Amino acid sequence: MQAKIIDGEKISKIIKKEIYNKVKSRISLGKRAPGLASILVGDDPASKIYVQEKYRLCRSIGFFFKLYDFPNDTNEITLLKLIDHLNKDEKIDGIFISLPLPKKINPIRISEKIRPDKDIDGLHPYNIGLLCQRTPKLKPCTSQGVITLLKRYRIKLIGLNSVVVGASNHVGRPMILELLSKGCTTTIVHRFTTDLVYHIKHADLLVVAIGKPNFVPGSWIKPGAIVIDVGINYMKEGEVVGDVCYKEAIKIAGWITPVPGGVGPMTTMMLMKNTLHACEVHY
Ligand SMILES: Nc1nc(=O)c2c([nH]1)NC[C@@H]1CN(c3ccc(C(=O)N[C@@H](CCC(=O)O)C(=O)O)cc3)C=[N+]21
DSSP: OOEOOHHHHHHHHHHHHHHHHHHHHHHHOOOOOOOOEEEESSSSSSHHHHHHHHHHHHHHHTOEEEEEOOTTTTTHHHHHHHHHHHHHOOOOOOOEEOSSSTTTTTHHHHHHOOOOOGGGTTSSSSHHHHHTTOOSSSSOOOHHHHHHHHTTTOOOTTTEEEHHHHHHHHTTTHHHHHHHHOOOOEEEEEESSOOOOHHHHSSSSSEEEEEOOTOBBBGGGGGEEEEEEEEOOTTTTOOOEBBBHHHTTTTTOOOEOOOOOOOOHHHHHHHHHHHHHHHHHHH
């Protein structure tokens, strides 16, 4: 059996076009373009790449984009003041803060300072709370990207045994909430799970988000399962690989997302979609 490919690059391009058209019609009605402010602190390489990608994307879909680039030793007060300013800035609909932040800065205090209706990463406790109660407004980008991919491929989720590997605040936990609201029976496994392999082997839908290259071998995958690989690992050789051993998994799974070209481009596009949403609410 050869798994069918879930092409995130392709779907993200379709969504990009949809966003572009909506921006164009806003402009033709005399409304302003959506505005995104991006805050980068320090020199995390993944964050740098992500910021460049967002900049290119904003230009090509007609968003207003502003980048704030701070050195590693920036203090919390400087950031809190900037957020306060951006919260009031009428040109800015979405505020994005690249994670991880330097160790000295408390990420919770920073995220909580963002006005919830400008929290395009969907990670403010208010937005997570709404997602938890099934009345979401702005949703976290990666899990939203995964759900959008499954929907566009018309993959049915009701009643599936879903297993999410990794319990992070920004991916694993919101992913579980999304899958639960789609009717999956949800399991989350993490570093203290006693029999990780047992759970993974029973997954009809497997989402892996731990950031460990090729962590899941083909032999752990249930034949015909839907495999969603969230990991983006940069190898020394310059190669980019996922958390799942793609070569092996593709022979056993029913559906699979590649890396690169799977979940990654969807995460970025959902940030744009959230920015447009925030803008439509604002004006
Ligand atoms: N608050 C916050 N939210 C984030 O969502 C966030 C963040 N901080 N900090 C940095 C990481 C990194 N990140 C990526 C998203 C997409 C690709 C992506 O699309 N990658 C390409 C491959 C890129 C390549 O080949 O170099 C792909 O998967 O096809 C990469 C990295 C979001 N992040």
